[in-house]
Amino acid sequence: MLFLETGLVVVYLLCLVFMLGFSLTQWQLTRLARRARPVPAPPAPATWPLVTVQLPVYNELNVVARLIEAAAALDYPPGRLRIQVLDDSTDESVALAAARVAHHRALGTAITHVRRPTRHGYKAGALAHGLAETDGELIAIFDADFLPAPDFLRRVIPYFDSPDIGMVQTRWGHLNEDTSLLTRLQAFGLNAHFLVEQVGRQAGGHFLNFNGTGGVWRRTCIADAGGWHADTLTEDLDLSYRAQLRGWRFRYLPQVVAPAELPARLDALQSQQHRWNKGAAETARKHLGHVWRAPALSVATKLHATFHLLNSTVFAVILVMALLSVPLVAVRAHQAAFEPAFELAAGFVLLLLPLVYYYYTAWQRAGPPAGRWFGPTLGLFLALSMGLALRNARAVLLGFLRRASPFVRTPKLGAGHVPARPAHRYHPREASQLPLAEGVLTLYFLAGLTAGVYYGRYGLVPFHVLLVVGFGTLTGYALRQWLASD
Incomplete structure (x- = not known):
């Protein structure tokens, strides 16, 4: 005994x-993070780059219309913006998305409704498919529950002021933080990541991560890192590490907020947590060895990356x-x-x-x-x-x-x-x-x-x-x- x-x-x-x-x-x-100073805002570029906004959606009847409206309202120089609704849906939201896309196309917006024959690769597959159909130099990504402000692109794009900047991430806001105790506790935890952890990583020169949405990628960075992979459930974290291991630099802008909806039900939160944690473990298994074998990284950065991947x-x-x-x-x-x-x-x-x-x-x-x-x-x-x-x-x-x-x-x-259909159909x-x-x-x-x-x-x-x-x-x-x- x-x-x-x-x-x-x-x-x-x-x-x-x-x-x-x-x-x-x-x-x-x-x-x-406490010692960090805000990154000075660079001047607006002399020529604004071509930007493609990708909106990956799947059966998002309750939010797809407002997402398309927010994307169409983005303020950017005429002729320099493309919007892709990457729609893998199998329900009645397809018709709703198609109608909103047609409406904005009639108004002169360069927006397309992209459909695939299969959902192969899930979100990563949809992003890769859309990337092959656009000429955008920079790629902004918003999940279905996000509502970017009209000035989002004009505030973020100037930070691509160096050719080695591969991605710029913004802070998540919370549209429904005050709905319940559950949403308040989620906001409490997410705020620690976005107001402290990401700020501290940037200040210390450690690896950051694209949070899957509310960020902008340089197209050549995605290609150089090997493109979107579907072998983990966190394609965002996976690509972030592959890109930074290739020497690309990331920036984080806590002063730019991209409002989003928090899961309002416990079962929805549990589903999200399962995907995030399983994907993080898959990514840790995939990249932890590469991190420790990278000669250009300091021991401090390797340690921080280790606990980041093993979070x-x-x-x-x-x-x-x-x-x-x-x-x-x-x-x-x-x-x-x-x-x-x-x-x-x-x-x-x-x-x-x-x-x-x-x-x-x-x-x-x-x-x-x-x-x-x-x-x-x-x-x-x-x-x-x-x-x-x-x-x-x-x-x-x-x-x-x-x-x-x-x-x-x-x-x-x-x-x-008001939800467009009974909530239980989303469980x-x-x-x-x-x-x-x-x-x-x-x-x-x-x-x-x-x-x-x-x-x-x-x-x-x-x-x-x-x-x-x-x-x-x-x-x-x-x-x-x-x-x-x-």
Whole structure:
């Protein structure tokens, strides 16, 4: 038994070491972001380059019309702008998109409705197909839930003032942040990425990433990096690393905001999280070795790239720590020999405080809403993140194992608009065993919480409270959906 208990403690400590490394990289990015100065706005180019705006859509009945309207309203010199609606849809949104495209073509807008015979390659395939049918020098990409401002291109294009600038990314805004607690917590997490992490990476000269939308690519950069690949679910992160490993430079503009719709339902968020985390694991497996073999990169950039690519792995580590934490309560209560190890673990937990600094900086920069407090928001965000750990860890495992899966779109309802059809037709399918497993884990972590109080070992009580709240919320949501379906 002592061997088993020793193994539990060692694995738990190794997980803490990984979390410490992740936390320290976020702390350094926060420090860099706080010292960063805005990139000066370059003068407008003497000749504005040809720009193609690509709008990849798939069954987006609720939002495709407003997306096309926003793209058609973009302000850019006459004759220098092309718009492609890359429509792989199979539902009635095809006719709606075709009608809006025809309307704007009649008004003189250079807009085309691009259809493919198959959905091969999903979004990456659609972008590659559209690229072959346009002569644009710069390629702007907007997902269906985005609403770029009319001056977006005039504010972004001047930053391609050097031939080695391959991509310029802007910050995501949130059209429906105040819709619910769920959307507020998503905005809280995304703001940390866009207001701190991306800013810090740029200030430190580390690898940035195209976020899949709200950015502009140089066409020659895409071609030089090998074009769009469909072998990961995060084609944006994949191309970002291939391009930067080829020596291309990226820029990030936090002052330019591209408003977008957040998933308004928990099942939609779970679907999005699965795609993001599985794709990140696939990309890590594909590029981590190339990063460490690249002689031109500094050790600091390689370390930051490592934790960047392994960002989704945090969920797997959290799940392992959570599963081990319950028996460790009993180990600590009955095995005094392990007390030094638990004291060391407590010290490591304190070193995770840089994450609080990271999120607090983002909270400040986003402008804290009146009547809301940072502490409760952070606690609820952590609880939600931990509640998603089982699903996201499963996605990470599938990614590292190279298990193929389709690109599942995130349902959009059209923030601020009446949905064009019942929302239930947009619900993604999920693995039916997961809600049951989440319910079992809720009881498991509740047992750990109870044991900690019983033995008077309170060190893991906050961790178990967050786990119970997070997994319990997901279980309750699944139960409500099951009852509503009867």
